[in-house]
Amino acid sequence: MKFVENIKYFFSVIGGLTDFTIRFFLEVFRPPYEISEIRKHMDELGVKTFSIVSVTGFIIGLVLGMQSQPVLARFGAEMFLPGMIALSVIRELGPVLTALIFAGRVGSGIGAELGSMRVTEQIDAMEVSAVDPFRFLVVTRVIATTLMLPLLTIYVDFIAILGGYVAVIITQNMTFPYYIQLILDAIRFSDLIPGISKTFVFGFVVGIVGSYLGFNASKGTEGVGKASTTSVVISSLLILLIDSVLVRLTLIIFPD
Amino acid sequence: MIRVENIYKRFGDLVVLNGVSFEVPKGTTTVILGRSGIGKSVLLKCIVRLIEPDDGKIFIEGKNISELSLKELNDLRKDIGFLFQSAALYDSMSVRENLAFPLVRHTDLSDSEIEERVKETLRLVGLSEAIDKMPSELSGGMRKRIGLARSLILHPKIMLYDEPTTGLDPVTSKEIAKLIIDMQNKFKMTNIVVTHDMVVALSTADRILLLDNGNFIFDGTPDELIKSEIDMAKKFLSTSLD
Numbered sequence: 001m002k003f004v005e006n007i008k009y010f011f012s013v014i015g016g017l018t019d020f021t022i023r024f025f026l027e028v029f030r031p032p033y034e035i036s037e038i039r040k041h042m043d044e045l046g047v048k049t050f051s052i053v054s055v056t057g058f059i060i061g062l063v064l065g066m067q068s069q070p071v072l073a074r075f076g077a078e079m080f081l082p083g084m085i086a087l088s089v090i091r092e093l094g095p096v097l098t099a100l101i102f103a104g105r106v107g108s109g110i111g112a113e114l115g116s117m118r119v120t121e122q123i124d125a126m127e128v129s130a131v132d133p134f135r136f137l138v139v140t141r142v143i144a145t146t147l148m149l150p151l152l153t154i155y156v157d158f159i160a161i162l163g164g165y166v167a168v169i170i171t172q173n174m175t176f177p178y179y180i181q182l183i184l185d186a187i188r189f190s191d192l193i194p195g196i197s198k199t200f201v202f203g204f205v206v207g208i209v210g211s212y213l214g215f216n217a218s219k220g221t222e223g224v225g226k227a228s229t230t231s232v233v234i235s236s237l238l239i240l241l242i243d244s245v246l247v248r249l250t251l252i253i254f255p256d
Numbered sequence: 257m258i259r260v261e262n263i264y265k266r267f268g269d270l271v272v273l274n275g276v277s278f279e280v281p282k283g284t285t286t287v288i289l290g291r292s293g294i295g296k297s298v299l300l301k302c303i304v305r306l307i308e309p310d311d312g313k314i315f316i317e318g319k320n321i322s323e324l325s326l327k328e329l330n331d332l333r334k335d336i337g338f339l340f341q342s343a344a345l346y347d348s349m350s351v352r353e354n355l356a357f358p359l360v361r362h363t364d365l366s367d368s369e370i371e372e373r374v375k376e377t378l379r380l381v382g383l384s385e386a387i388d389k390m391p392s393e394l395s396g397g398m399r400k401r402i403g404l405a406r407s408l409i410l411h412p413k414i415m416l417y418d419e420p421t422t423g424l425d426p427v428t429s430k431e432i433a434k435l436i437i438d439m440q441n442k443f444k445m446t447n448i449v450v451t452h453d454m455v456v457a458l459s460t461a462d463r464i465l466l467l468d469n470g471n472f473i474f475d476g477t478p479d480e481l482i483k484s485e486i487d488m489a490k491k492f493l494s495t496s497l498d
Contacts, residue, residue, distance in 0.1 A: 113348075116347070117346075117347070120342050120344060120347075121340045121341070121342050121344040122344050122345070122346055122347065124301075124306050124340065124344065125338070125340055125344035125346075126346075127306060128304050128306065128333055128336065128338040129333065129334075129338075129357070129358050129361070129406075129410075130330035130331070130333040130334050130358075130361070130362065131357075131358075131361050132326075132330075
């Protein structure tokens with residue numbers, strides 16, 4: 001019974017999100033553009049997530065390197081390890097894992113912050129003072145998450161490649177420039193574009209889901225908690241679903 | 257100045273407002289009195305179109321607010337101050353930023369002029385020293401005062417108070433009531449005060465409306481309310497004497 005209710009709730013959120021997203025695109029191109037507010041949110045998002053994505057990125061590269069090295073060694077293909085680490089990180093692990101961490105850290109924060117503003121009448125106060133709260137609170141946050149996640153992902157990719165190097169030098173005697181050279185030989189332009197491009201979509205998802213659930217929160221502090229946790233669950237699910245579609249799409253556009 | 261005609265509002269099966277009508281003349285204070293949860297705040301929020309009534313019309317300065325475009329409505333809202341029950345200060349902003357927010361958004365004042373207006377308004381509510389504090393550092397009474405200062409900063413013609421003394425001790429409640437009177441004497445605004453606090457009602461009102469079961473059961477001056485034989489009015493008066 002609970003499962004059926006959860007499914008119903010999930011689809012009701014998706015329906016509401018669709019309207020919310022349409023409203024976002026109707027508002028986003030209208031001035032004023034609230035540049036300083038967007039910049040402020042981007043700064044906050046960067047500070048909030050910098051340390052956790054740094055640690056995660058390093059460990060992704062390290063563990064991936066350590067796990068893959070013995071397998072490649074069986075086939076005498078250890079020289080392919082740097083390329084394999086870089087390709088795995090750039091094409092899939094970097095974007096998806098960074099997005100999931102971003103959803104947990106930032107999506108829940110947006111849901112809680114806007115939810116709290118809703119139940120304490122701050123959003124009403126903004127509306128009464130003739131400021132459009134949707135533009136000021138939602139549009140700025142969604143733009144910030146959409147722009148910030150790709151930047152964080154590029155950073156995580158670099159850190160993961162560094163982590164991979166640590167895994168490599170545990171078992172092999174390889175200089176860092178040679179490690180980088182092997183990576184550059186392995187990756188192509190068509191490997192970079194899909195990985196980075198989809199993070200714009202993931203960033204948008206995190207921002208819009210957190211904003212939607214927070215902006216429409218009700219029932220006091222219980223509603224704030226629900227907005228926060230539900231935004232993590234919904235955005236994580238959407239990230240994984242969208243990723244599976246985008247991977248297929250990428251393979252069609254870039255068949256090699 | 258404010259005219260409310262036959263407002264109906266229901267939430268599911270619960271009828272909250274059942275054909276409410278009243279007028280608030282310019283420069284006067286009307287208090288809407290009633291028990292908690294009776295629909296007073298809903299009525300106040302209908303007046304600024306935060307809640308859409310199911311039926312009825314509301315005119316502010318002769319304009320039917322349900323017919324206004326969003327831009328026209330926002331232009332009108334700049335002339336309306338609204339003190340929320342919870343004060344609704346923006347948590348992420350300091351007191352200075354809270355007060356400056358409407359000025360930054362709606363005026364062409366320079367930074368120094370904004371700073372001066374913020375300080376001047378804080379002096380009015382007696383909280384100059386709180387300018388650099390965050391809302392979380394303020395007591396309930398201070399939050400209400402800062403909320404009032406923010407509502408007044410654009411010098412509105414109309415001021416709406418939603419339960420201005422809820423959650424405050426009797427001494428602070430009296431101070432807030434005095435502040436409402438002081439602001440009225442200074443700015444000559446048109447006020448609607450929604451409350452269940454008889455002290456606030458009797459001290460601030462030119463006229464009192466008693467809301468019960470979706471409509472007004474009393475309409476008169478504070479003196480008339482004191483002499484009223486209506487059961488609910490007597491109950492309110494008896495609680496104020498306790």
